[in-house]
Amino acid sequence: MSITQSLRRTGLPRLFVHGAILVIALLWLLPTLGIFVSSLRDKDQITVSGWWTAFSGAAQTQAVRLDDPTRQTQDATGFVIKGTLLDGAGKTVTAFGTRVQEPAAYPADQIADLGEGVSLKVSADGSYELRKATAFEGDRGQRVYLTVMTPPAFTFDNYRTVLNAEGIGKAFINSLTVTIPATVIPILIAAFAAYALAWMEFPGRAILIAVVVGLIVVPLQMSLIPLLKMYNGVGALLGVPSKTYAGIWLAHTAFGMPLAIYLLRNYIAGLPKEIIESARVDGASDFEIFTKIVLPLSFPALASFAIFQFLWVWNDLLVAMVFLGTDKDHLVLTGALNALLGSRGGNWEILTASAFITIIVPLFVFFALQRYLVRGLLAGSVKGG
Amino acid sequence: MTGQIVSAVGVMIAGVFACAAYYWLSDKLLNAALPVRGADIFADSRNLNRRAVIRPWLFIGPALLLLAAYLVYPVVATLWLSFFDRSGDAFVGLDNYRWALTDSEFRQSIFNNILWLAVVPAACTFLGLVIAVLTDRIWWGNIAKSIVFMPMAISFVGASVIWKFVYEYRGAGTQIGLLNAIVTWFGGDPQVWISLPFWNNFFLMAILIWIQSGFAMVILSAALRGIPEETIEAAVIDGANGWQIFWKIMVPQIWGTIAVVWTTITILVLKVFDIVLTMTNGQWNTMVLANLMFDWMFRGGGDSGRAAVIALIIMAAVTPIMVWNIRQANKENGG
Numbered sequence: 276m277s278i279t280q281s282l283r284r285t286g287l288p289r290l291f292v293h294g295a296i297l298v299i300a301l302l303w304l305l306p307t308l309g310i311f312v313s314s315l316r317d318k319d320q321i322t323v324s325g326w327w328t329a330f331s332g333a334a335q336t337q338a339v340r341l342d343d344p345t346r347q348t349q350d351a352t353g354f355v356i357k358g359t360l361l362d363g364a365g366k367t368v369t370a371f372g373t374r375v376q377e378p379a380a381y382p383a384d385q386i387a388d389l390g391e392g393v394s395l396k397v398s399a400d401g402s403y404e405l406r407k408a409t410a411f412e413g414d415r416g417q418r419v420y421l422t423v424m425t426p427p428a429f430t431f432d433n434y435r436t437v438l439n440a441e442g443i444g445k446a447f448i449n450s451l452t453v454t455i456p457a458t459v460i461p462i463l464i465a466a467f468a469a470y471a472l473a474w475m476e477f478p479g480r481a482i483l484i485a486v487v488v489g490l491i492v493v494p495l496q497m498s499l500i501p502l503l504k505m506y507n508g509v510g511a512l513l514g515v516p517s518k519t520y521a522g523i524w525l526a527h528t529a530f531g532m533p534l535a536i537y538l539l540r541n542y543i544a545g546l547p548k549e550i551i552e553s554a555r556v557d558g559a560s561d562f563e564i565f566t567k568i569v570l571p572l573s574f575p576a577l578a579s580f581a582i583f584q585f586l587w588v589w590n591d592l593l594v595a596m597v598f599l600g601t602d603k604d605h606l607v608l609t610g611a612l613n614a615l616l617g618s619r620g621g622n623w624e625i626l627t628a629s630a631f632i633t634i635i636v637p638l639f640v641f642f643a644l645q646r647y648l649v650r651g652l653l654a655g656s657v658k659g660g
Numbered sequence: 661m662t663g664q665i666v667s668a669v670g671v672m673i674a675g676v677f678a679c680a681a682y683y684w685l686s687d688k689l690l691n692a693a694l695p696v697r698g699a700d701i702f703a704d705s706r707n708l709n710r711r712a713v714i715r716p717w718l719f720i721g722p723a724l725l726l727l728a729a730y731l732v733y734p735v736v737a738t739l740w741l742s743f744f745d746r747s748g749d750a751f752v753g754l755d756n757y758r759w760a761l762t763d764s765e766f767r768q769s770i771f772n773n774i775l776w777l778a779v780v781p782a783a784c785t786f787l788g789l790v791i792a793v794l795t796d797r798i799w800w801g802n803i804a805k806s807i808v809f810m811p812m813a814i815s816f817v818g819a820s821v822i823w824k825f826v827y828e829y830r831g832a833g834t835q836i837g838l839l840n841a842i843v844t845w846f847g848g849d850p851q852v853w854i855s856l857p858f859w860n861n862f863f864l865m866a867i868l869i870w871i872q873s874g875f876a877m878v879i880l881s882a883a884l885r886g887i888p889e890e891t892i893e894a895a896v897i898d899g900a901n902g903w904q905i906f907w908k909i910m911v912p913q914i915w916g917t918i919a920v921v922w923t924t925i926t927i928l929v930l931k932v933f934d935i936v937l938t939m940t941n942g943q944w945n946t947m948v949l950a951n952l953m954f955d956w957m958f959r960g961g962g963d964s965g966r967a968a969v970i971a972l973i974i975m976a977a978v979t980p981i982m983v984w985n986i987r988q989a990n991k992e993n994g995g
Contacts, residue, residue, distance in 0.1 A: 289797070289798075292797055292798055293798055296791070296794050296795060296801070296804045299808065300804045300807045300808070303807050303808045303810070303811065303870065304807050304810075305838065306823060306825070307811075309822070309826065309838060310821065310822050310825055321836065323836075325835065325838070327838070448664055448665060449664075452668040455668075456671070459672070460676060460679055464723050464726070465723060467683055467722070467723070468722075468723035470719060471719035475716040476712075476716075477716040480716075485986050486732075487727070488989040489985070492927050492978050493735065493975070493978070493982070494931050494971070494975060496950055496953050496971040497731075497738050497972075498730060498734035498738075499734075499953075499954075499957060499971070500738055500964045500971065501734040501737035501741065502730065504737075504748065504964070521671075524675065525730070526730060529726040529730030530731075533727065562684075562687040565719075586812075589815070590813075590815030590816065592815070592816065592937070593934065593954070596954075609815050609818070612817050612818065612938075613817050613934075616817075616821065616938055627821070627825065630818050633815060633818050634813070634815065634818040637813040637814065637815070638810070641812070641813035642810075645809070649878055652875065653879065
């Protein structure tokens, strides 16, 4: 089948669809890939070549000096200075030159005629031979420019540095300390409330549901100032620090509560009526119905919300900065990364490695539990993020 | 460090246990306080009724308490504080509002916020819709969807680092930022993208669009699948082409979902803070309201009055969406 035939078979529009999606996928993937590749590169290479060249190695121009004429020896054809110009293993010379205007005038292994009967050959491995029929004079060696290919160098050094010296390891523990309780506690509280709103009769139920839906979109910014004042007041009153883990757990629990109640109520209200009615007829109390029937049946909704809350708390910067502070001991990963952006703005080996550590946990959760996340999104698309 | 892990695990277990214990104990207490012994049928039925009245509040109590303390009270308190001075002690009337009207930084933020609101929700919804439609037609569509959806898991700070690396500018030598490398490859001059007047806003918006398009795609993709086959078949029989089917058959049927996606991203845009803080911290005319508000909370010891005014502006912008959401929810619950 010729190309035109196969083209006609797939159809140009179809080819266009493949092309468009490929471009989009690349656009979405490359930025993240960039920091991942860079975080594993040698820190000197990051600054001299783009990360997309990481696998082909980096070419660098260096200026070196050959040995001075005192090292010359004489053989059958004349005088010669020999030596080697490369120290690092794995490096290769691809070109050389003697003038700064043309640093790559001759390819490696070629014999270059430098005039006045002098010839120079630099081999790929860095060894050179400078020849002349008569003796070399002067006391300084010839200046030579080399184009050196450095082989791809990958290392875990950047990760070692950021985990220990830059405090990312500590921040990682802090993030876990904040995130896990702030994910588990709201589930429990919201599930009880959701059950009450779905299956128990009491006055004001409809209004409460409306209030919860309304609170979903209230911007965090509205809460920050009074809460900050409240925390400082309570801290001063009880003689305890105002910025504690317990404080941030409660804050995250409360901020996640409207969405949690909304999602769980919708799910729990959708459970088959017969199951709950028949349990009631059998004399089960609401507490028993909830813990033995509703909770196990609601697992998918609980999982969806748990993922939401986990991602939201782990990725949050604002609440952590306000309620946990920005001192080094209490920084969570996002806060630590933000601080590094200020203090280590140009050190990409540190920034990329730190950034990758902050995103690896949510990415893992995301890919492992994508199904539940999508389900939750579809159920709760009223929420404002 | 191990000490912290141990104490964190300990406190976590204690916290969860305390929560569970509250519900269990309060239920037991209620049953004990209003006993049903089977001796006196009238007393029993009275107690059962009382239990039924009290129990919902035991279940819903902790949640209500949290909502009241962390969301309802602060909304009122913020409104209150907006009429007071920087420390919240002296009443200053409308001074803070007057300040907002004349402050150039505030105006800049409003302008930028409007720019964000005009661009980001539209771009996310459009991209999400296009990607959802296109990926449904090819065999590797689900892989592409996962890739586009992935940034949803990445924090705004992480995404900012990722994109700062893309926008990286080097005065001399090889460009190591992807964008400048592409520009120089095509023969252009490398630029300092994030301080480029006016256009730098769009380079910050690109980050949010990159994060949120996946959300739009997932929701719209589900909505597109929900369109009845017959409507499309009927259109095909009537001779409609792909373009017409998309605009005249598919889009009108998912109009409600498009509105949900649009409003959800609108709310997110109003609250955008991390991206601007980490990329520019409002320099080079990129300030937005949420960032300005955070700034005033701590600037020079903090000014709660001005910060409260800015928060209220954000709240006011969200309110119409809030009302609409409540109406929708009430409709779903049968009015």
